[in-house]
Amino acid sequence: MKSSDQKPNQGDSRRDFLKKSSVITAIALTPGVAVKAAESNADERFAELFEKIPLKLTVNNKAYQTTVEPRVTLLDYLREELHLTGTKKGCDHGQCGACTVHVDGQRVNSCLSLAVMNEGKKITTIEGLANGDTLHPMQAAFIKHDGFQCGYCTPGQIMSAVACVREGHTNSRAEISEYMSGNICRCGAYPNIVDAIIEVKQGGETL
Amino acid sequence: MEKRILKDDNDRVDGILKVTGQAKYFAEYELPGLTYGVLVTSTITKGKITALDTKAAEKAPGVIAVISHLNKPSAPAYEQEGGPQMKIFYTDKIFYNGQPIAIVVANTFERATHAASLVKASYAKEEFNTDFEKALKDPKAKKLQGQADYKRGIENAYKTAEVKLEERYFLPIETHNPMELHGIIADWRPNNQLTVYAKTQGVKATQGTIANVFKIPMENIQVNSEFVGGGFGMALRTWPLEIATVMASKHIGKPVKVVITRMQMFTMVGNRPAAIQTIGLGANKDGKLTGITHRAYGETSTYENFTEGVVNMAKFMYQCDNVNTTYAIVPVDLGVPIWMRGPGEATGAFALESAIDEMAHALDMDPLDFRIKNDPETDQQKNKPFSSKNIKEAYKIGAEKIGWSNRKNKPGSLVEGPWQTGYGVSIGVFNANRGKASVKGILKADGSLLLQSATSDIGPGTGTGMTLIANKLMKIPVNKITFELGDSSLPPAPSQGGSATLSTVGSAVNDVCVALNSAIAELAANSNMDATANFIDVLKKNNLPQIEVTKESQGGKERDSYSMYSFSIHFVQVKVHSLTGVVKVSKIVSVGDSGTIVSPKTARSQMLGGAVGGIGMALTEESIIDHRYGRYINNNFADYHVPVNADVPEIDVNFINKPDPYINPMGAKGMGEIALIGFSAAVANAVFNATGKRIRTLPITPDKILA
Numbered sequence: 001m002k003s004s005d006q007k008p009n010q011g012d013s014r015r016d017f018l019k020k021s022s023v024i025t026a027i028a029l030t031p032g033v034a035v036k037a038a039e040s041n042a043d044e045r046f047a048e049l050f051e052k053i054p055l056k057l058t059v060n061n062k063a064y065q066t067t068v069e070p071r072v073t074l075l076d077y078l079r080e081e082l083h084l085t086g087t088k089k090g091c092d093h094g095q096c097g098a099c100t101v102h103v104d105g106q107r108v109n110s111c112l113s114l115a116v117m118n119e120g121k122k123i124t125t126i127e128g129l130a131n132g133d134t135l136h137p138m139q140a141a142f143i144k145h146d147g148f149q150c151g152y153c154t155p156g157q158i159m160s161a162v163a164c165v166r167e168g169h170t171n172s173r174a175e176i177s178e179y180m181s182g183n184i185c186r187c188g189a190y191p192n193i194v195d196a197i198i199e200v201k202q203g204g205e206t207l
Numbered sequence: 208m209e210k211r212i213l214k215d216d217n218d219r220v221d222g223i224l225k226v227t228g229q230a231k232y233f234a235e236y237e238l239p240g241l242t243y244g245v246l247v248t249s250t251i252t253k254g255k256i257t258a259l260d261t262k263a264a265e266k267a268p269g270v271i272a273v274i275s276h277l278n279k280p281s282a283p284a285y286e287q288e289g290g291p292q293m294k295i296f297y298t299d300k301i302f303y304n305g306q307p308i309a310i311v312v313a314n315t316f317e318r319a320t321h322a323a324s325l326v327k328a329s330y331a332k333e334e335f336n337t338d339f340e341k342a343l344k345d346p347k348a349k350k351l352q353g354q355a356d357y358k359r360g361i362e363n364a365y366k367t368a369e370v371k372l373e374e375r376y377f378l379p380i381e382t383h384n385p386m387e388l389h390g391i392i393a394d395w396r397p398n399n400q401l402t403v404y405a406k407t408q409g410v411k412a413t414q415g416t417i418a419n420v421f422k423i424p425m426e427n428i429q430v431n432s433e434f435v436g437g438g439f440g441m442a443l444r445t446w447p448l449e450i451a452t453v454m455a456s457k458h459i460g461k462p463v464k465v466v467i468t469r470m471q472m473f474t475m476v477g478n479r480p481a482a483i484q485t486i487g488l489g490a491n492k493d494g495k496l497t498g499i500t501h502r503a504y505g506e507t508s509t510y511e512n513f514t515e516g517v518v519n520m521a522k523f524m525y526q527c528d529n530v531n532t533t534y535a536i537v538p539v540d541l542g543v544p545i546w547m548r549g550p551g552e553a554t555g556a557f558a559l560e561s562a563i564d565e566m567a568h569a570l571d572m573d574p575l576d577f578r579i580k581n582d583p584e585t586d587q588q589k590n591k592p593f594s595s596k597n598i599k600e601a602y603k604i605g606a607e608k609i610g611w612s613n614r615k616n617k618p619g620s621l622v623e624g625p626w627q628t629g630y631g632v633s634i635g636v637f638n639a640n641r642g643k644a645s646v647k648g649i650l651k652a653d654g655s656l657l658l659q660s661a662t663s664d665i666g667p668g669t670g671t672g673m674t675l676i677a678n679k680l681m682k683i684p685v686n687k688i689t690f691e692l693g694d695s696s697l698p699p700a701p702s703q704g705g706s707a708t709l710s711t712v713g714s715a716v717n718d719v720c721v722a723l724n725s726a727i728a729e730l731a732a733n734s735n736m737d738a739t740a741n742f743i744d745v746l747k748k749n750n751l752p753q754i755e756v757t758k759e760s761q762g763g764k765e766r767d768s769y770s771m772y773s774f775s776i777h778f779v780q781v782k783v784h785s786l787t788g789v790v791k792v793s794k795i796v797s798v799g800d801s802g803t804i805v806s807p808k809t810a811r812s813q814m815l816g817g818a819v820g821g822i823g824m825a826l827t828e829e830s831i832i833d834h835r836y837g838r839y840i841n842n843n844f845a846d847y848h849v850p851v852n853a854d855v856p857e858i859d860v861n862f863i864n865k866p867d868p869y870i871n872p873m874g875a876k877g878m879g880e881i882a883l884i885g886f887s888a889a890v891a892n893a894v895f896n897a898t899g900k901r902i903r904t905l906p907i908t909p910d911k912i913l914a
Contacts, residue, residue, distance in 0.1 A: 051268075071317050080316060085235035086228015088436070090386045091469040095844035098386055126228035139226040143218050146812045150666030151225030152386040152436025158226060173857070181851040184844060186386050186437050187666050188819025189812060190855040 057118050059084065060128025068115045074108075075099045077115035078125060086126035086155045090184070097183030100156035100163075101125050107163035109182075126155035129162070137205050138162050141196035149187035157183045161197050162207050170201040216678065216685045217808040220670045221434075230434045232387055233404040234466050238394055242271055243316040244455050244465040245323040246448060247309040248474070249301045252837030253335035253540050256299040256308060256328055263325040264311050269318035272459050273326065274451070275309035280458040282450070283422035292510040293543075295447035296454060301330065302510045303542045304337075304837040305474030310451045312463055335540040337837040339481045339506045342537045353505060353514040354534040357522055359587065364498030364529030368489025370569050371498075376486065376558035377904040380506070380830040381479040381823075383547050384849055385665075387436020388469065389446070389476045393453040394462035401453065402429045408442040409702025410661050410695040416445035417453060430695035438665035439820075440546040441476045443704050448475050473842040477545030478830060480506035482517060482554045486562035489529075494572050496527040496581045501559060505551070507536040508543040515551025521559055522588040523770070524636055525581045530588075540837055546704065548820055549883040552637055557824075557905060560633035560888030565901065573616055574892065575606060575632055586770035594769035595867040595876075598634065601776040601798040604861050605632070608796040609778035618899035627783045628793075629897025632776065635884030639771040639801070639867070639876035640707035641714065643761035645698035648677075648719035650727070651753040652746040656683050658719065659691045662700035662712045666816075667879055668809030672709050673716045675806050676873060680720035681742075690716075698757055706773065706877025709805060710870060715760035717872040722756045730754075765869040773801040775814075775881035777821070777889040783897045788909030790894055792822050795858040802867035802876040810878060814860040817882020822850045824883070825890035826906050 052067035059082060068077060075092070078084045078101070087110055090098030094112040101110045102124040129136040138161050141147070148154040160183045164170060169179035176194050185193065200207070224230040249256075261273040274280065276296045284290060285297035293302060301308075309326050313319035342348040365371050392404040401423065407413045410430040418425045435442060448467060456463040467475055482505045489498035501521035507513045518532035549556075567574035579599055585592050606612075614630040615621060621628035649657040656677060664670055670690040678685050691697060700712050727742045734748050746754065765771075780794035797814045804810045827848035831841045841847045866874025887905060894912070895901050902911050 069315075069317055076316060079235070083237055084228070085231065088232075088386070089234075089388060089466065091388075091844050093469065093843055093845070095469075096386065126226075130227055135223070135226065140214075142226050143222040144214065146219065146222075146808050148219075148222075148225055149668070149809075149812055149816060150385065150387070150435060150437040151221070151230050152232065154225050155228045174853075177852040177855070181853045184386065184849060184851060185819075186384060186439070186849060187812075188816035188850070188855070190819060190850075190852045191815055191858050192812065193852065 053116060055116055055119060057121055057123060059123045060125060070114060070116045072115045073111050074113040074115045074118055075110040078110060084125050084127050088152055088155060090153065097160060098153050098156040100159040100183065102159060102163065107160050126159060129158065136162070137200050137203055137207070138196065141199045145192045145196040145199065146189065147193040147196040148189050153183060153185045157185065157193055161193065164197060165201055165207050170197060216675070217806065219668055219809065220674050220690065232434045232436050233392060233406045233432060234390055234464060236392060236404045238392065238462040240461045242312050242314055242459065242461050242463050243319040244310045244312045244452055244463045245319040246307040246451065246465065246467065246471065247311060247323050247326045248471070249304060249306045249308050249328065251301055251330045251332050252304040252337065254301050254330045254332040256301065257331050258329040259309065260327040261309065264322040267318065267322040267325055269313040269315055270322045271312045271314065272455065273309055273311050274455050274458055280454045282420050282454060284420045293447055295451050302508065303474065303540055305471065305542070307448050307451055307475065310455050312455050312459060335837055337540050337832050338834040339537060339539055340483070342539050343483060343504055349538050350535045351512060353536040354518065356533050358531040360529035361498070362531045363487065363500050365487040365489030365500055368497045369491045370566070371487070371489045372562065372565055372569055373485065373487040374562055374565060374903060376484045376561060378482045378554050378557060379905060380481045381547060381828045382473050382830045382847060383439040383441040383478065384472060384847065385437025385439055385441065388466050389441070389472060390464065390466035391449045391452050392462055392464040393456040395453065395456040395460070399423045400427050403431070403453070405430055405432045405449070406435055406442050407432045408435070408438045408663050408665055408704055410663065410693055411699050412702045413445050414695040420450055421453065428695065431693065432663060433693040435663060435665040439548040440550065440704065442665065443545060443702055446476055469844060470842045473830060473839045474542050477543060479547035479554070480513065480544035482506070484517065484555070484558040486558050488562050488566045490566055490570060494570050494577050494580050496525050498529040499525065499527050501532045501555065503534045503555065505534065505536050506541070506544065507538050509538045509540055511543040512536060513544045515546060517551040517555040519552055520555050520636055523583060523586045524559070524634065526583040526587070527581070549880045552880065553824070553884045556633065556635055556885040557887045560885050561891050561903065564631070564888070564892040564895065571616070575602060575611060578602065578632070578634070589770045591768065591770040594771045594869040595802060595865065596774060597800045597863045597865060598774055598776070601774065601800050601863055605776045605778040605796045605798045608859050608861065609780060609794060611778070614896065618896050621897070625785050627785055627897040629781050629783065629893040629895065630778070631781070631889040631891065631893030631896055632778050633885040633889035633892060635775040635777065635881040635886065636772050637706055637877070637880040637884055639773045639870055640705050640710060641762045641871055642701045642707055642711040643759065644700035644712045644715045645757060645759040646712065646715035646719045647698050647755065647757040648723050649753050649755045650723050650742060652743055652751065654683070654743050655687045655689070656681060657689050657691065658716055659697040660700045660712050660715065661695055661697040662692045662708055663703040664692055665703055667708070667813055668806055669703070669708055669712070671809050672806040673713060676713050676716045677720050680717065681724060706879040706881070709875055710877055713805065713873055713875065714871045715758055718758040718760045719756050722758055723754065726754055726756065762871070769869050771867070771870055771876070773876040773878060773881045775799050775885065777886045779889045779893045781890060781893040781897055783894060783912060788912035790826055790907055790912065792890060793856050795856060796861065797858065797882070798861045798863065799878055799881065800863040801878045801881060802865065802870065803874040804862045804864045805873055805875050810862065811860045813878050814882045815858050818858050818886060819850050819855055820883045821886025821890070822854055824905060825887035829906050
């Protein structure tokens, strides 16, 4: 991707990035310089200076201020940088829903969102759903109805299920199934997942 | 250990960890100095690597090493002649498109990914063939015997029967696609000490394979695999990519993590091979089978042979004096297959169970009546009685629940607007295995029981089942029992495959509990306590903080006298849209006949999972190759369609739940495979009943309905 193709971000960081990325482009045009830089182990310092940009965001009510390469997805940032590994990588293409998190309350495939696109946003992951030792009603309902087997798609299913209830897409089994079809479960726990969502919906708690 | 706040004894023991994101899968372990490996793969299908330019990759930011056949780190088994052909980095040969040819290791995932794109390979290409049907037709292409030919009575007796049929059935390649991507973390330390975090169905198998390749003692290798995000068979072996990761760690002296991509899940970790099968059936006019012939061809690779039990079921599932089977494998230039849930039996059952339905139709009989009429009293293949079999009862339960009486024997009879309704039935059967396993039990004066075994849980709920066995035998509350698994240092157990874990490891849990109960009784007697004294009091009186027992358990001679199988009956109702050809499975009733149900909640879930997998096999799943290039073209979840929530109706799961008197102390037989085996045929049979169209090529997509 050329730098000019990048979607504009807001604020100073975007301008900084453009300035810095033009320097990277310049280096790329002169391979000799780049090679020399790499050989003298300067690449790490270059990367720090030119490749990473500042990022402020809140994850599970905790504020983070950091720098991150713009190519890092929100999913990889959560898993590899913050070690919040409850959010799962199943396809990295937005096709399976295992990486579903809430961004400002909306369900989002975190593999399709770059970390830097989430400047100033509030992220909730599966680790932020329970209230201390008290499970979120959806988590408890998934256990009760055995809405999983291997457990790998489960965090994404639960984040999606909570959003599904909030969105009001729970008026029938068919509607729930439709609005949960972005979350694949290869173990085949679908009927149990629908049962869990119905129970939470009928519980009537505000999620 | 996690805090237990389970509300129901039947809830999954690891449920809280799984719903809170605390369950750690292989890729989620934090190791100091962890590096990231990304695999470079071949872009040709057959030939040799003539040059590999790794300079640009090596100089890319953050890159630590690029490893390939050019700088292969020592792997003693690969340095010897013979052994497997696919010795990763010890060969410059390309056997299939997407074969790993190098691994790039960097300090971040993004840097490794980018650098891997900079590796350039040049090849000497050779002619190839990835088309199974083409290979089958080519008289020069190899066909290898996959299983000994079988014959009982007269060969091809169907040909002279009063009523006969001979049909050909095609199953495409399917890909396991567990939700968790495959990979491994390898941490090779000085003095040849290795720790791996693996996605494996067998920690001991992984340990053994690595020990064998690198010629280091098993004890030097610690394999951890507590949580596995699904396997369905693909994690039953240690794949070349895992060996490559170990090599990389050995080479750089740091831990290396590899998580392959979803696209690589189609080429690096096996698949269910395509199969072409011919079934010949003969019957007399009264509806008694007089001849069964099952001939099958399965796909395999050119560098390693793969066989499975495609024709097993035909030999015993129906009362018939004349049966013959053949099974051959046909190499093509693709990655080697591996067992996928139900394995070959599911492939075979699609053909056989479709043909049985076709014969019932030819005889103008209700397929249920035809099945019951030909239900075997004994196993004619082994010439032994079945240890337990309740098929007729299962047919009866399922027929009532699905509303079989609403079915019309004449296809296409139930029409409502554009929707045609049909009903189908099939049977699934799989060997009720029991292997050898060891379990250690530690009974503590604090009232808890710790059980340990190097078994796995890829999703069925191993820990939950084992806990319930111990709970029943020792009257210890479920929340005081812990079952540890997925650790190669624990007492050995076989890999989780072939529906054998509950039977195998559960028996060892049984034996441990019985031994612990005896030990407590003996201690009680020796210290003048009542025989019914609580074990906590007994241990305290004897000043023992704990007692410990390890038991190895395996079956005895019962298999000499009995034929042991698990059975399942699948009933489905489908609705077929006459204008668009869309098939919706609208109702499912499954009946499991697999002995005692030890863990009702997880057992029900396994049956659900089998039905969902069966819907995929029947209606949507097909790994498609562009044979001009030898590449998969639908290698992602958008194009390879596994069932989603909206594809699945409510599923009514029923169990016979009668103990098998012979198989093991619990009377429980395995269920993982039977949940899926035969299901696709029930759908095909229902589609026929709805429309009069017999689809013999899976998946049953709208184009085939409309054709």
